[in-house]
Amino acid sequence: MTATKGTHGTPDNAPLGLSNQPDAAAHECTQRRKLLKKMAWGTAALAGCSLIPEKWTSPLVEFGALPAHAVTSAVSRVETATQEPRQEPQPKVSGTGSGNFSLIFEMTHQACDSCGFWFDSAVLKIVHSQGTFSKSQSGSLLIKRTSARQGRFSANISSIPSSANITSAILYMRLNSHEGIANSDSRSVVAVYDNSSGRKGALVRRITAAGDIKGRGYSKSNPVVPIDFTAYAIQIHGS
Numbered sequence: 001m002t003a004t005k006g007t008h009g010t011p012d013n014a015p016l017g018l019s020n021q022p023d024a025a026a027h028e029c030t031q032r033r034k035l036l037k038k039m040a041w042g043t044a045a046l047a048g049c050s051l052i053p054e055k056w057t058s059p060l061v062e063f064g065a066l067p068a069h070a071v072t073s074a075v076s077r078v079e080t081a082t083q084e085p086r087q088e089p090q091p092k093v094s095g096t097g098s099g100n101f102s103l104i105f106e107m108t109h110q111a112c113d114s115c116g117f118w119f120d121s122a123v124l125k126i127v128h129s130q131g132t133f134s135k136s137q138s139g140s141l142l143i144k145r146t147s148a149r150q151g152r153f154s155a156n157i158s159s160i161p162s163s164a165n166i167t168s169a170i171l172y173m174r175l176n177s178h179e180g181i182a183n184s185d186s187r188s189v190v191a192v193y194d195n196s197s198g199r200k201g202a203l204v205r206r207i208t209a210a211g212d213i214k215g216r217g218y219s220k221s222n223p224v225v226p227i228d229f230t231a232y233a234i235q236i237h238g239s
Contacts, residue, residue, distance in 0.1 A: 093204070095196025097238025099158030101135075102195040103204065103229075105143050105151030111187040111209070116144040117151075118176040124155050125172065126233055128164040133157055140176075143190055152195070160237055169233030175213070175223045186210045196236055204232050 095102070101124065107116065119141040126133040135155035143151045153171065160166070175181060181188075188209040194201035205227075207213070213225050 092202065093194040093196055093232065093235050094201045095194070096235050098196055099156055099160075099236060099238075100154070100196040101157045101229075101233060101236050102154040102198075103152065103232075104193045104195045104200055105141075105153070105207075106191050106193065107143050107145040107149070107188060108191045108206075109187060109189040110145040111185045112182065115182050115185045115188050116142055116149065117188065117190060117207075117209075117213070118142045118180050119151065119173050120176050121174045122153055123172045124153070124169065124229075126157060126160065126166060126169040128160055128166045128239075130161050130164040133160050151190075154195070157233065157237055162238065164237075165239055166230065166234050166237055169228070169230045171227045171229050172224050173227060175218065175225065177220050177223050180220075180223055181209060181213060181218070186214060194232070204229070 105117075110116065121136065121138040122141075123134065123136045135157075137153055137155075141151045142149055186209050190207040192204045192207060194204050207227060208215075212227060216225050218225050
């Protein structure tokens, strides 16, 4: 028995639904691909949105190569910060070779009205290639920022042989155990000038409350502070 064709070219006795199955499957695949594409686009859009900050701000750091001079100056600043404090250049004193070790102490910065350096005594010890020299000076010495409160120390070192080489000259200054320096004073400064010719001359060095007194371990139980005058003594000696 031969099957007759229906109006759309399919057998009349074909099972229902089978004649359109390939077209339906293709249509379904096309729709599925479109849906997947939309889902992919949506996922990408959501991912992109999650990376956008709620509020735009300026970057904290901008990355890039610095100019050569900028790199050099930055390194220089770091090196300078880690170096030891530089010694002040020693000026030429007027009494070079005279043997007159003579100093004037003046306070150039006074941290408070009641601040000052109060010394009870001082001992100069010079070590040289042929022995040692020592000279002491006692008596209350209060240094404040006024001409009436200057300090002076002098010693004739001409007894040191001219052929000797001075290796160190330290002035050991003993502060008063009660009022030598104020507990809160870390900013006062005393300038020390050459007086070898009998008048105020060149600046020899500075003595600071922070670095030269308290920074050297001063306390009421350890009131002696060592102040280095080696370069000055060498000039006065003329060696």
